[in-house]
Amino acid sequence: MKVRMVPIGQVFDRFPRTVRDLAKARGKEIHLTISGAETDLDKTIVDEVGEPLMHLIRNCVDHGIEPPDVREARGKPQHGTIALNAYHEGNQVIIEIADDGGGIDLGRVREKAIRIGVIGESDRLSDRETIELIFTPGFSTAEQVTDVSGRGVGMDVVKKNIRRLKGIFDVDSSPGAGTTFTMKLPLTLAIIQALLVRIARTVLDPARRGDRVAAHRRRRRPHGTRRRGDHPARSGRAADPRRRVLPARRAARP
Numbered sequence: 001m002k003v004r005m006v007p008i009g010q011v012f013d014r015f016p017r018t019v020r021d022l023a024k025a026r027g028k029e030i031h032l033t034i035s036g037a038e039t040d041l042d043k044t045i046v047d048e049v050g051e052p053l054m055h056l057i058r059n060c061v062d063h064g065i066e067p068p069d070v071r072e073a074r075g076k077p078q079h080g081t082i083a084l085n086a087y088h089e090g091n092q093v094i095i096e097i098a099d100d101g102g103g104i105d106l107g108r109v110r111e112k113a114i115r116i117g118v119i120g121e122s123d124r125l126s127d128r129e130t131i132e133l134i135f136t137p138g139f140s141t142a143e144q145v146t147d148v149s150g151r152g153v154g155m156d157v158v159k160k161n162i163r164r165l166k167g168i169f170d171v172d173s174s175p176g177a178g179t180t181f182t183m184k185l186p187l188t189l190a191i192i193q194a195l196l197v198r199i200a201r202t203v204l205d206p207a208r209r210g211d212r213v214a215a216h217r218r219r220r221r222p223h224g225t226r227r228r229g230d231h232p233a234r235s236g237r238a239a240d241p242r243r244r245v246l247p248a249r250r251a252a253r254p
């Protein structure tokens, strides 16, 4: 199997425009910073990771970064920042998407979760457990459905897709300071596929196929019965049923 390593920057390239257009539509001012665009990983993974990243970046623009007046009132720069960063760590690639917005609104998440019956009024949840509620399928704190948010097709799918790539997905958020999403992805899926090939080889092990052929031939000619010419003294090697086992090369052919 061929593994083609390509830089993650191929995917990052489209995000500046996304952020610019979306920020404008939402009346927000946002800088996007990108680092580690040269970090390379398996093309198969790069192809799959674009959609989830796009989703997270849209969420940062939409739910994370506050409007300029709100930011100013909170003593923050009017320009919000979304930072996209990729780097290698061991045999993994880490991709972080961080915004310096308002953070996940735990109060609203809790309220919404009670309203849709995911938790009860009396349930006591830690902040971490409350954050996890955003992965409930169909969950949204958006007041109204827009082209970006409120459709509830979201974080649960992002997490599922990262898991499918044998990756880990994590979210960290602090009120007023922002939210960071982290993906840890394998450099390549090739190792897993190589293991499967080995298993297949064991199943089709030529030696075992040969044994089965030998057993079969022995059964067809019960012990003690001999065909003419099979007598060991006269026919030599051909008399031994184990000699009739097909050569490994032929037996292994499917």
Ligand SMILES: Nc1ncnc2c1ncn2[C@@H]1O[C@H](COP(=O)(O)OP(=O)(O)O)[C@@H](O)[C@H]1O
Pocket (backbone or CB within 6 Å): 059, 060, 061, 063, 064, 065, 099, 101, 102, 103, 104, 105, 109, 134, 139, 140, 141, 142, 148, 149, 150, 151, 152, 153, 154, 155, 156, 179
């Ligand atoms: N960057 C972020 N900052 C703050 N809250 C966020 C962020 N990303 C997601 N959220 C919260 O997670 C919820 C679920 O997000 P998502 O599944 O994308 O649904 P939607 O965007 O349709 O609301 C959002 O409604 C919001 O409350």
Ligand SMILES: [Mg+2]
Pocket (backbone or CB within 6 Å): 055, 058, 059, 148, 149, 150, 153, 154, 155
């Ligand atoms: Mg969303």
